[in-house]
Amino acid sequence: MSESKIVLEAKGITKQFPGVLANDNVNFDLRKGEIHALLGENGAGKSTLMNLLYGLHNPDKGEISVNGKIATILSPKDSIALGIGMVHQHFMLIPVFTVAENVMLGDETVKNGSLDRATVAAKITEISKQYGLDVDPNALVGPLPVGIQQRVEIVKTLYRNAEIVILDEPTAVLTPQEAEDLFRIMRDLTARGVSIIFITHKLKEVLAIADRITVMRAGRVINTVNPSETDSAQLANMMVGRQVILTVDKKDHEAEQEILKVEGISVRDQRDLETVHNVSFTVRGGEVLGIAGVQGNGQTELSEALTGLRSPTSGKVTIDGKDLTGKSPRVITEAGLGHIPEDRQRHGLVLSYSVADNMALCDYYHAPFSSRGVIQPKALDENSRRLISAFDVRTPSPFVNAGKLSGGNQQKVIVARELSRNVKLVIANQPTRGLDVGSIEYIHGEIIKMRDRGVAVLLISAELDEIMALSDRIAVMYRGQIVAIVDAKKTTREQLGLWMAGAQVQAA
Amino acid sequence: MQSEKQSNSPIKRLLQSISDASLVPFLAILTAVVIGGIIIKLVGGDPFLAYKGLLQGAFGSKKALSETAVWATPYIFAGLAVALAFKGGLFNIGAEGQLAVGAVFSALIGYALPEWLGFDLPIYIHLPLAIFVGMLTGGIWAGIVGALKAYTGGHEVINTIMMNYIALNTTSFLLNGIMKDRSPTNVIARTPLIAESARMPEIFDGLRIHWGFVLALLVAFLIWWLLNKTTLGFEIRTVGLNPDAAQYAGINVKRTIILTMMLSGALAGLAGSIEVTGLNYRHELGFSIGYGYDAIAIALLGKSHPLGIVLAAFLFAAMRNGATRMQFLTQLPVDLISMIQALILLFVAADAIIRYIYRIKSKGERVVLTRGWGG
Numbered sequence: 001m002s003e004s005k006i007v008l009e010a011k012g013i014t015k016q017f018p019g020v021l022a023n024d025n026v027n028f029d030l031r032k033g034e035i036h037a038l039l040g041e042n043g044a045g046k047s048t049l050m051n052l053l054y055g056l057h058n059p060d061k062g063e064i065s066v067n068g069k070i071a072t073i074l075s076p077k078d079s080i081a082l083g084i085g086m087v088h089q090h091f092m093l094i095p096v097f098t099v100a101e102n103v104m105l106g107d108e109t110v111k112n113g114s115l116d117r118a119t120v121a122a123k124i125t126e127i128s129k130q131y132g133l134d135v136d137p138n139a140l141v142g143p144l145p146v147g148i149q150q151r152v153e154i155v156k157t158l159y160r161n162a163e164i165v166i167l168d169e170p171t172a173v174l175t176p177q178e179a180e181d182l183f184r185i186m187r188d189l190t191a192r193g194v195s196i197i198f199i200t201h202k203l204k205e206v207l208a209i210a211d212r213i214t215v216m217r218a219g220r221v222i223n224t225v226n227p228s229e230t231d232s233a234q235l236a237n238m239m240v241g242r243q244v245i246l247t248v249d250k251k252d253h254e255a256e257q258e259i260l261k262v263e264g265i266s267v268r269d270q271r272d273l274e275t276v277h278n279v280s281f282t283v284r285g286g287e288v289l290g291i292a293g294v295q296g297n298g299q300t301e302l303s304e305a306l307t308g309l310r311s312p313t314s315g316k317v318t319i320d321g322k323d324l325t326g327k328s329p330r331v332i333t334e335a336g337l338g339h340i341p342e343d344r345q346r347h348g349l350v351l352s353y354s355v356a357d358n359m360a361l362c363d364y365y366h367a368p369f370s371s372r373g374v375i376q377p378k379a380l381d382e383n384s385r386r387l388i389s390a391f392d393v394r395t396p397s398p399f400v401n402a403g404k405l406s407g408g409n410q411q412k413v414i415v416a417r418e419l420s421r422n423v424k425l426v427i428a429n430q431p432t433r434g435l436d437v438g439s440i441e442y443i444h445g446e447i448i449k450m451r452d453r454g455v456a457v458l459l460i461s462a463e464l465d466e467i468m469a470l471s472d473r474i475a476v477m478y479r480g481q482i483v484a485i486v487d488a489k490k491t492t493r494e495q496l497g498l499w500m501a502g503a504q505v506q507a508a
Numbered sequence: 509m510q511s512e513k514q515s516n517s518p519i520k521r522l523l524q525s526i527s528d529a530s531l532v533p534f535l536a537i538l539t540a541v542v543i544g545g546i547i548i549k550l551v552g553g554d555p556f557l558a559y560k561g562l563l564q565g566a567f568g569s570k571k572a573l574s575e576t577a578v579w580a581t582p583y584i585f586a587g588l589a590v591a592l593a594f595k596g597g598l599f600n601i602g603a604e605g606q607l608a609v610g611a612v613f614s615a616l617i618g619y620a621l622p623e624w625l626g627f628d629l630p631i632y633i634h635l636p637l638a639i640f641v642g643m644l645t646g647g648i649w650a651g652i653v654g655a656l657k658a659y660t661g662g663h664e665v666i667n668t669i670m671m672n673y674i675a676l677n678t679t680s681f682l683l684n685g686i687m688k689d690r691s692p693t694n695v696i697a698r699t700p701l702i703a704e705s706a707r708m709p710e711i712f713d714g715l716r717i718h719w720g721f722v723l724a725l726l727v728a729f730l731i732w733w734l735l736n737k738t739t740l741g742f743e744i745r746t747v748g749l750n751p752d753a754a755q756y757a758g759i760n761v762k763r764t765i766i767l768t769m770m771l772s773g774a775l776a777g778l779a780g781s782i783e784v785t786g787l788n789y790r791h792e793l794g795f796s797i798g799y800g801y802d803a804i805a806i807a808l809l810g811k812s813h814p815l816g817i818v819l820a821a822f823l824f825a826a827m828r829n830g831a832t833r834m835q836f837l838t839q840l841p842v843d844l845i846s847m848i849q850a851l852i853l854l855f856v857a858a859d860a861i862i863r864y865i866y867r868i869k870s871k872g873e874r875v876v877l878t879r880g881w882g883g
Contacts, residue, residue, distance in 0.1 A: 309755060330758025339756070347756040350749050361746075361757045370739045399521065 005032045006068070007195050008053070008084075008164055013062035015048055022048040023059070024219040030164060030197060033190045037198045037210035041239055041436045042407070044216040046199050050166050053197075054086045055079040066164075085157020086166040089173075091149050095142030100124055102141050103156050127158050132188045146294070147178035154185065158194075165189065166197045171205060175294050176464065176497030183209050201239070203232045217241055240437045248444045248469040251452070255472065256285035259425050259456035260306070265315025265325075267301040274313070275301045277480045283425070283456040288447065290471030290488070291460045294500050298480035299460045300342060303429045306458070307339045308332040309347070320424050333362055336424035338450075340414055340431045342460075344407075348414040351403030355395050356384035358402045359417050391416035392442065408439030415443055419450055426450050429460040444470060464493060464500075478502050529811045536809075536855035537823065544848040548840060558838045562845075565833025566826035572833075574715040578787060579825030580818075582607070584724040585779035586803030587821050588731050589772045591812035593664075595735055596768030597748035602653060602668025603776040604800025605675030606646040610777025612679050614642035614784045615791035616687065618702025634705035639781045646777015647770040649675065654769025658762035664769070672800075683793045698792035708786040720786035725818065727778070732814040744768050776800060805853045824849065 008030040015023040023045045030036050040046045051057045053064060055073040064071050066082045073079045076086075093102050100120045109116040121137035128135050133151045141149060150170060157165050167186075171179045186196055186209060200206060206213050207227050214224040215238040222238045260283040267276035276298040283289045293299055304310035306317055308329035317325045319335050333339070341347035349358050360369045360380050368379040384398040393412045395405055402410055411431070419426065428447060432440040447470055451457050461467050467474055468488065475485040476499040484499050545555035566576050586603045593600035600606075617638040622628050629637075653671055656662040683697040690700070708719045735741040746754040747764045755761050779799060784791050806824055810816030831845040 307756075328758065328760070329756060330760075333758055341756060346750070346752045348753065350746055350753050352749055353746075357742075361753065364742050364757075365739045373739050375737055375739060375742060 004034070006030065007032050007066065008197075009065045010049070010053065011063050011065075013049065013052060013059050013064070015052060015057060015059050017048075021219050023052070026062070026216070026219070026221050028214060028221065030195050031211075032195055033193050034211040035186055035190055035196045035198050035209055037200060037206040037213045038216065039200060039203070039206050039213055039235060039239060040216035041201055042434055043218075043436065044239070045219040046216055047168065048219075049216070050086065050168060050197065050199060053079065054084060054166065080160050080162070083161060083163040084166065085160060085162030085164070087150065087153040087157065087168065087170060089169040091153055093141050093149055093152060095140070097141060098137065099135055099139050099141060099144075099152050099155075100137040102152060103137070103159050107160060123159065124155055127155055131158065131185065131192060133158075133185060145178075146173045146296075147175075147181060150174070150182065151185070154189075163193070164195050164197070166199070168199045169201070170198070171200065171202065172462075173295060175501045176493060177501045179205070203235050206235070207232065215239055236437065248448060250448050250470070253286050253452055253472070255287040256454055258282050259285050259320055260458060261316075261318045262306065263316040263318075265302075265305055265312040265317060267298070267305040267310060267312045269301050275480050276305065276312075278315070279477075279480075279482050280315075281475055281482060281485060283458050285424070285454045285456050286451055287472040288451050288457040288459055288470050290467035290474045291458065291477050291482075292464055292467045292474055292496055292500060293462070293477035295462045297477045299429070299462075299477055301480075302477070303342065303427055303458075303460055306332075307337060307341075307427055333421075336422070338418035338421055338423035338426040338455075340411075340418055340426070340428040342429035342433075344411055344414055349402045349410060352401055354384075354399045355388070355393070355402055355405070355413055356380045356398040358413050359384045359387050359398075361417065363421070387413075387416040387420055390420070391446075408435045411435060411439060411443065415446055419446055423450075423455060425456045425458070427458045427460070430462065431459070432461075432463070432466060440466075464496060467496075468493065476500055529813060529816065533809050533811065533816070533820070533856055537852050539855050540848050540851035543851055544844065547847070548838075548844065551840070553838050553840045558834050558840055558844075561834035561837035562827065562830035564837075565830030567830075568833070571715060572829065574712070574717040576822065576825045576829045577717045577721045579829050580821045581718075581721045581724050581786070582779040582783055582799045583802060583806055583821035583824055584728060584818055585782060586776055586799050587806035587810060587817040588728060588814060589775035589779065590803045590807035591810065591814070591817055592731060592735070592744075592775060593768060593772040594807060594812045595748050596744040596765065596772075597751065598654075598657070598765065598768055598772070599665050600650065600653075600668055600769065600772045600776075601665055601804065602650060602671050602675075602773070602800070603779070603803045604798070605668070605672035606649050606773040606776035607780040607800050608675045608679045609649045609780070610642035610646035611780030611784050611791045612682060612687070612699075613645040613777075614638045614706075614781035615699045615702060617641045618706035618784060619700045619790070622703050622705070628703070629705050631705045631707075634703065635708065635785060638702070638706045638785055639778065642781025642784070643774040643777045646780065647774035650773020650776065651766055651770035654766035657769070658765045679791075680793055683791065687791075689790070696792060699790045701789050702784065706785055707789055708782075716787065718782075718786035720782035723782065727775070728814040728818050731775075735814075740767075776803070779803075805849070809852065809856050823852075 006029050010026060010028045013023050013026040026045070026049055028049065038046045038049070048057065052059050053073065055075045055078050058074060064073060071082055073082070094105070097105070100117050103124055104115070104120045109120050124135065124137040127133065133155055135148060135151050135155055141152060154165065170182060174182060186198070190196060198210060210227055212224055213227060213230070213235065215222045215235060217239060262279060262281050264278045264280050265276065266274055266278055269275045279302060281289065291299060301310060305312040308327055308331065311326040315325070316323065319332070319337065322335055324332050324335055345351060350361065357380065360383060363369055364375065369376055369383070381398060387393070388395060388398060391412050393416060394409050402413055405413065426447070431443050431447065447457060447459065459467065459470055471488045473485060474488050474491060474496065475482045476496060477483070478500060479502070545559070548555040548558050565572055567573055586607060589603050589606070590600050621634065649671060653664050653667040656667050657664045680697065683699065687699050689698050711717055711719060735745060743754070743759045743764050746757065746759060747761055751761050754764070802824060806817055806820040810820035827845050827849060831842045834840060835842050
């Protein structure tokens with residue numbers, strides 16, 4: 001891409017949050033018609049920078065200029081007026097409204113005192129045609145696939161005449177195929193003069209699509225590079241600030257006897273809709289079974305049913321031969337389950353409890369942590385000190401509230417607690433979601449250690465890379481069913497991606 | 509993690525947490541007293557004389573001290589009841605009703621049991637039995653609400669209020685009907701006097717302070733121990749702080765909710781029992797106008813900590829008790845005290861509101877930070 005006009009420039013941006021310098025003298029610019037990727041780990045300051053550009057926060061220092069003019073952006077209203085649109089990671093859509101209603105929300109067109117849906121719909125159709133965004137303005141948003149909902153968000157920005165579109169981790173919720181689609185749309189947009197800031201922490205994506213890549217770490221811009229002049233290893237290095245091993249070192253391991261056996265279970269969610277239909281699989285000692293799938297295809301309910309947080313409506317779950325269908329979490333835990341829950345702050349921790357208390361959260365009621373109903377603080381203390389050093393939890397002391405730790409260290413507290421018990425089965429649901437590369441590396445290593453020790457591991461993850469790196473066998477979940485179970489060595493990302501998107505399994 | 513310094517010495521940590529917890533209530537009281545003083549001045553009174561009267565009335569003599577302790581006793585029990593529920597994540601507005609239930613049944617055991625049995629009971633059986641039945645019935649009364657919450661999701665705030673109506677009106681019905689004192693001179697809705705064997709012995713001759721006060725302090729300690737040192741307390745607190753994590757940890761959340769409500773109701777029932785067996789020797793309609801509601805205020809002011817509740821109960825007791833002397837010295841209406849109490853609460857509550865708002869703000873900013881776990 002040749003030197004073209006700079007449409008957006010941020011100079012010397014500094015933003016301080018209590019205890020954290022989120023942006024430290026950040027410089028960033030965006031040229032017309034380019035895709036500028038902003039790469040960095042969680043917490044590098046990418047989102048802060050974008051929130052400043054979008055007017056959700058105001059910078060302490062520095063200036064932002066749009067189209068060469070210094071801009072004062074105090075609220076999203078200002079940024080929209082300047083032609084900046086943002087697609088958030090979590091969509092800001094109202095499911096019971098139609099596409100047209102969602103698009104006009106906050107900027108409603110009114111005719112004769114009522115909403116002028118027809119005019120809006122016509123404009124949406126026009127935008128759709130112009131940019132190759134295929135959306136039906138009259139469809140309800142709720143039932144639309146995630147990929148289409150994302151398009152609605154993009155249409156929303158274009159409807160407001162955005163010339164600069166910020167996409168915040170847009171691929172996190174997409175299948176590989178949907179991501180490909182998004183990339184096509186992004187190219188269509190830039191071909192028509194829209195400029196895109198693409199926020200992500202995925203190396204492959206930036207190399208595939210970005211025109212320029214800016215890497216941030218700890219609130220600072222490390223460098224801005226062209227994709228042709230760099231590679232994954234170098235980018236990872238810049239992101240983390242040290243050499244990173246991107247692959248998991250995993251030896252072949254002979255699977256042993258069956259530990260977890262799931263026979264035809266169906267599960268209903270809290271709205272009483274059946275989200276898991278007749279699912280069967282087994283996990284053997286010494287193997288990792290990865291369950292791949294786009295979020296929201298029944299993985300949450302499946303893992304809740306297996307760990308006792310929810311009762312299956314039919315089917316049978318056995319661990320090491322013991323029938324544990326519909327049993328309470330305590331019974332299942334005592335049968336040898338270690339559970340790394342999907343939502344660490346909701347299920348995994350009591351944030352206002354100390355690290356020591358959290359490390360005994362599932363064991364507080366028996367020796368040595370309690371004796372005749374009385375908690376033994378000494379035992380809690382010793383246990384936590386042992387685990388803190390064994391699992392390298394970075395905490396000032398065992399008495400610090402778990403809520404004060406970083407996400408990676410919170411997850412380590414859970415991992416330490418769950419893997420240090422005498423377990424036969426580990427169910428790890430999104431074990432590294434939102435963590436920094438260092439913590440991911442560590443937790444992956446711990447999971448493989450368990451497998452090598454002969455423990456059965458069920459790994460549920462929306463990150464295909466994680467599934468591919470850790471699993472011995474891979475099951476793909478789609479709309480509540482296991483659509484395929486394959487040997488991890490005999491499959492490809494593309495094949496898994498197709499299954500995740502609902503392609504039928506061809507009889508071999 | 510950031511700049512927070514966390515001491516490893518348990519004593520230092522304890523002192524730190526005490527000063528953290530007591531700062532806001534202390535400032536709230538101070539502010540309320542100052543504003544109260546200004547108002548006294550505005551209505552033409554002498555604030556210093558008024559407060560002097562208040563202090564004299566509350567602490568100025570043996571009798572004043574004794575009366576303050578008498579006031580504080582039900583406040584401590586009922587405050588503990590509300591606080592225990594708070595710790596378990598439940599808002600027990602029904603202490604007033606549970607207290608009435610406990611008082612009625614304690615009184616019933618107190619005056620009617622010897623009649624039913626046909627012989628007198630020794631004090632070491634009759635008195636504990638009367639107290640126990642008061643706790644039990646208060647506990648069951650609240651336990652119903654706990655069970656409704658656990659099994660149907662019915663909200664405890666609504667249900668405790670409804671149960672208050674039932675309890676208070678049923679009490680009125682009983683005290684005007686089958687439980688009414690039949691002595692020819694009586695026109696009041698009250699039970700007969702309880703038997704000597706169901707009465708708490710006096711501590712000092714001629715002072716109304718009774719062993720119930722000592723029991724209140726003991727129970728406060730016991731509740732602290734229960735909450736902080738036992739597995740049951742761990743379960744109650746975990747359910748209160750994060751029911752999802754409690755379920756994950758294998759805690760029976762439903763059972764814990766019911767148990768928490770029952771314990772809370774038992775404490776409220778105990779407040780009623782002690783008033784009957786220690787002070788009034790009967791249950792009289794309207795003896796407790798508002799102990800159960802003041803208890804909510806006391807639990808809030810005491811930050812749901814047993815020690816805080818004892819102190820808050822004393823403050824409320826001193827104000828109630830000292831008000832008469834204040835009125836005598838300054839001719840100011842006793843209602844002024846209610847106003848100062850309300851101000852204190854307003855500031856404690858307003859602090860909660862401010863912190864609440866502040867927390868939303870800091871949470872809003874923390875959302876950005878939480879994406880920044882690595883940082």
